[in-house]
Amino acid sequence: MDPVTQGAFGAVFAQTQGRSKDLAKAAVIGAIAGMAPDLDVLIRSDSDPLLALEFHRHFSHSLLFIPIGGLLCSLLLYPLLGKRWGLSFLQTYLWCVIGFGTHGLLDGCTSYGTQLLWPLSDHRFAWDIISIIDPLVSIPVLALIILAARRKARKYVYFALAWLAMYFGLSYTLHERAIEAGYQQAALRGHTPITMEAKPSFANIVVWKVIYQTEKDYYVDAVKVSFAEPVYWQGDSIPKLDLDRDFPWLDKQSQQAKDIERFRWFSGGYISQDKHKPDRVIDIRYSLLPQEINPLWGIDLTRDAAADKHIEYFTERGDSREAIGKLWKMIQATKPE
Structure with a gap:
C-alpha cells in the first residue's frame, strides 16, 4: 500500500x-x-x-x-x-x-x-x-x-476499525464475485482455466482485472461487479513465455536467463514476450486499464550481452490522466461502451 x-x-x-x-x-x-x-x-x-x-x-x-x-x-x-x-x-x-x-x-x-x-x-x-x-x-x-x-x-478508533472490517469484507465479497464472473467469461470462450485471478483496478473495488491461464495463453478481461449483473469489457490474450520459442538465441546458462527466472518468480509466473518489442519480457498483471495487456514494467534483454550481464529493468506509466478518466467511466458504466 x-x-x-x-x-x-x-x-x-x-x-x-x-x-x-x-x-x-x-x-x-x-x-x-x-x-x-x-x-x-x-x-x-x-x-x-x-x-x-x-x-x-x-x-x-x-x-x-x-x-x-x-x-x-x-x-x-x-x-x-x-x-x-x-x-x-x-x-x-x-x-x-x-x-x-x-x-x-x-x-x-x-x-x-x-x-x-x-x-x-x-x-x-x-x-x-x-x-x-x-x-x-x-x-x-x-x-x-x-x-x-x-x-x-477511543470510540473513534473503534469506528475506524469497524469501517475497515466492513470495507475489507465488502472487497472480499466483490473479489469472489469477480472470480465467478471470470469463470463465466472463460466458459463463453470454451475454456477451462488452469488458474483464475481477479485484481482490483486502481483506487477502487468496483472494476476488477480478471486474468486466467489456459495451457498456452493468458487471457485478460475487466469486469464491474456489484450485487447486480456484472458488466464485462473483453480484453486480450497473449501466449505464455516460452524461452525456446521466444528467445532461441538466449544462452540458458547466462545471467539474462537467470534474471528471467527471477522475474518470473517476482511476477507470480505471469510473464510473456512483448508483442511489440520481441526482446522484452513483461509482467501482464498490471496495466493502467484493467482490460489491457499494456505493462507497467518488465525487463529488456540484449542479444549480444556478455554472459554475466544483467537484464535492463524498465517502467512505463503512459498517459495516466487519460486512463483514470476512462476508468472512472467504467466505474459508472451500466454496460460496456
Missing part, C-alpha cells in the same frame, strides 16, 4: 492500546513504525536492477520479523519521542510492534506479493482484495485517527 495508508494503519491499531489521553502519541509512534518496513527500498544495486524487486516486501515484511522490527523502531523512537513524552520504553515498544506488524499484513491484501513467512518460505502472498492506493481506505481512517487524538476518545 501507499505510505499514507501504511502509516494510518499503524496509527489506528496502535491507538487501541494505552491511555486515552495518549492517543495522539500512539498515533505518531504507530504511524512511523507502520511505514518503517518500506525502508527496504534502500536495498538496491546499480549493476543488478532486480535486486530491489527481490528485497522489497522481503524480510522486513515477514511476520517473524515483527518483534525485531518493532524493537529497532523503538530503539530509535524512544529517545527521540517516547522519553520526551514521558512514556515507558515498554509502551513505546508495544506501539512500535503493533504499527510495524500491520504493514506486511496490509501489503498481503494487495496484488504485488509479500513474503509473510520468510525465511520459512519465499512464497509471495497476494490476496488481491484491495488496490495499492484506495482513498476509501485511507481518508476515513485518517479522519477518525485525528478525531480520536483531538478528543482523546
Whole structure:
C-alpha cells in the first residue's frame, strides 16, 4: 500500500492500546513504525536492477520479523519521542510492534506479493482484495485517527476499525464475485482455466482485472461487479513465455536467463514476450486499464550481452490522466461502451 495508508494503519491499531489521553502519541509512534518496513527500498544495486524487486516486501515484511522490527523502531523512537513524552520504553515498544506488524499484513491484501513467512518460505502472498492506493481506505481512517487524538476518545478508533472490517469484507465479497464472473467469461470462450485471478483496478473495488491461464495463453478481461449483473469489457490474450520459442538465441546458462527466472518468480509466473518489442519480457498483471495487456514494467534483454550481464529493468506509466478518466467511466458504466 501507499505510505499514507501504511502509516494510518499503524496509527489506528496502535491507538487501541494505552491511555486515552495518549492517543495522539500512539498515533505518531504507530504511524512511523507502520511505514518503517518500506525502508527496504534502500536495498538496491546499480549493476543488478532486480535486486530491489527481490528485497522489497522481503524480510522486513515477514511476520517473524515483527518483534525485531518493532524493537529497532523503538530503539530509535524512544529517545527521540517516547522519553520526551514521558512514556515507558515498554509502551513505546508495544506501539512500535503493533504499527510495524500491520504493514506486511496490509501489503498481503494487495496484488504485488509479500513474503509473510520468510525465511520459512519465499512464497509471495497476494490476496488481491484491495488496490495499492484506495482513498476509501485511507481518508476515513485518517479522519477518525485525528478525531480520536483531538478528543482523546477511543470510540473513534473503534469506528475506524469497524469501517475497515466492513470495507475489507465488502472487497472480499466483490473479489469472489469477480472470480465467478471470470469463470463465466472463460466458459463463453470454451475454456477451462488452469488458474483464475481477479485484481482490483486502481483506487477502487468496483472494476476488477480478471486474468486466467489456459495451457498456452493468458487471457485478460475487466469486469464491474456489484450485487447486480456484472458488466464485462473483453480484453486480450497473449501466449505464455516460452524461452525456446521466444528467445532461441538466449544462452540458458547466462545471467539474462537467470534474471528471467527471477522475474518470473517476482511476477507470480505471469510473464510473456512483448508483442511489440520481441526482446522484452513483461509482467501482464498490471496495466493502467484493467482490460489491457499494456505493462507497467518488465525487463529488456540484449542479444549480444556478455554472459554475466544483467537484464535492463524498465517502467512505463503512459498517459495516466487519460486512463483514470476512462476508468472512472467504467466505474459508472451500466454496460460496456
